[in-house]
Amino acid sequence: MDGRVVEELSRIVGTEWTYTAEHQLRTYESDGLLQYRGTPACALLPSTAEEVQAIVQVCARESIPWVARGAGSGLSGGALPVKDGVLIVLTRMKRILEIDLDNGRVCVEPGVTNANVSAAVGPAFFYPPDPSSQIVCSIGGNVAENSGGAHCFKYGFTTNYVTGLELVLGDGELVQIGGYELDSPGYDLLGAFVGSEGTLGVATKIWLRVVPSPETVKTLVAFFDSTHAAGEAVSQIVQGGVVPGAIEMMDARTIEASEQMAHAGYPVGRAAALLVELDGSQHECDARFDEVVSICEGCGSDDVRVARDEAERALFWKTRKAAFPAMGRISPNYFVQDGVIPRTKLPEVLERIEQLGEEYGLIVANVFHAGDGNLHPLVCYDGRVEGEAERAEELSGLILDACLDAGGSITGEHGVGVDKKKHMPKMFAEADLDAFQRLRCAFDPAGLANPGKVMPTPRLCGEVPGPYRVHPLEAAGLAERF
């Protein structure tokens, strides 16, 4: 990148917030998915929306690609920097701007962490979407990924809680869509932006709906002799009209690994553990909880443990949330997969995953949000063994195929990013991708916002209407017009 442009950019945010040295940029070369790395020309840490806007305007003028980055906890390479592009790091924008509990709203800057939103309105209120990474991940990142959490089966995802956004669009324009009020007239731009993985613009201000904390919470863990039996319990609970706050399943390998880390006294060797949490009104929880216990027992669980107090509930959750990091104890490396299936297909898909694992000679541990069929198979491998990482990667892809065959999706919450874009054509036809591109072009006609993500092949926006002009990326052979 032209040195004068870097200098111009650094004047916007100040030299101390402009990183160009290799050791400074190393921090930002990957997100949570470490196998992808990229080095931008510079990383800029703006502190206001106006600074973000000024950066994007310079990029638009100079046709420089840019990537927004929150906490960098993403698991699909969404915040992977574009080589020689600009990285806009939003972690300094972490002010909580307004809390209006009468109207059930908070207004925050994008760098505020998910957990800090709930902390700011608690204990009487809370912000329901609760990704396991909530202590570090940013609300801006949540908006971009439409993040979910353990409680989203009942409460919904980020998209159900964002009521307004202030955005810097690809051409540097600052717009506000929505706000405190619902149903802003016109197209649902909020719905289009949430989950767009940083490809439509930068969110510089976010209005969120917060809700009263539930009156009561009751949590149990039940152990089963097969994942099949645990899956049957899930079906019966949901069929019976109970909408649990959370319903999470762990298989034998996950129980074993998590127990080593959390020491909750879980019986190592059992085939499946089901964590069920009911929350809401005291009356409803009381009425339903016994029903859930007897369904678990009816499905063959002889070991149902009810959390007696908040400490024990926290321990149950700690064990569940230890699943990813704990896997490091039983395997040197692993890939986290994020497929979705219709819940009723659970037994056959688990069987298929088991079969694939055997074929590949690799261990696959399973932990999932059972209520909404979001599976996180952990494909274990040893990176030191020649070719094993590639085999694990291939197996990971076949697991997604199994999810698609069952009528599901390639990602439930981690996003497409760079990691899953090659799988997009399995789920979407060319015409579907073309429709996606139309949306992208409406927000970012120049295609400079997070290029190379989500779409399987880079595409440019044809002018609408107007004469054909060669795009700089096209001239450089980096993209072709669709």
Place this chain on the structure above:
Amino acid sequence: MLKGFQRPVRPVGGGTKRWLPVREEEPLETGALNRILEHNVGDFTAVLEAGVPFAEAQRTFAEHGQRIAWDPPDPGGATVGGIVATADSGPLRHRYGGVRDLVVGINVVLSDGTVAKAGGKVIKNVAGYDLAKLFAGSFGTLGLIGSVAVRLHPLPERTASVVIEHHNPDQLLEEVLTLSRRPLEADKFDVTWSGGHGRILLEFSGASAVDQAGRVGQVSDVDWGEVRGLQRGAVVVKVSGRPTDLPKVIRAADDHSGTLVSRAGLGLTWIALQSADSVAAIRAELAPRHCTVLDGADTGQWPQDVPGHVVMERLKARFDPARIFRPGSFVGGI
């Protein structure tokens, strides 16, 4: 079929929204798209063609103790596509969200003949852009909705309602805010106002519906069909406001002899008026809140100066390049 089509078209479902301004548009009837393609009972999802009558879909789901948690006013002849295109909603929105929140996938036909889908048929999915939300509430101006996949919910085994009367708008708001702060988990939470007479209405569902309702007030019968009916009238103005706007909205309605129903926890209000003459005054009184005229709009249906207009223009140009889907009928002349 749409390829090469030059004349403006207007997708038509059940034809229940006769108030929508009709221009020189060719009606495009969706009535033949009337199949329930899937009802995945165990997964609480369904895939429906746009022309499926809403009532028929609900009957099918009810046989299995399920429903789409939508309860728009006068659902009699409405089609699924029509409800999605207009994002019509009723009291259940308080708990279950709007149309946008329950559509998990969509198939559309664009004016250049492209047939595209987005989303899927599972309840959790972040692959690709969420075009379903874009088409929900687009009033037929982006393309034709061919089918939608929706999330279903269990039909409650029991419901119980509560009525609290208040005839002073400020006291009414006090009570609404007190209730909003309680962890009640009501399915419905509405306020109605007519001729100086106000009511707060709540409905609870589930195994303990009666107990839940009893903690709020006297359990009583509520005709929810009638409550929803207040969203219809000769001229209806929908106000996108905040819960705390309620007294002001009530006074504006009273000043123009209107009646209203409000989703008290959401800040959305429908004011039914005798004539369109009061619309401008109500808009002025409630500014900067957006007021959209639903029933009875000849012109001036949409508010002026809608934020994000430039993006909406570009969306229209990209999705409907031939500009045949109800051109000029949407926000800002889109």
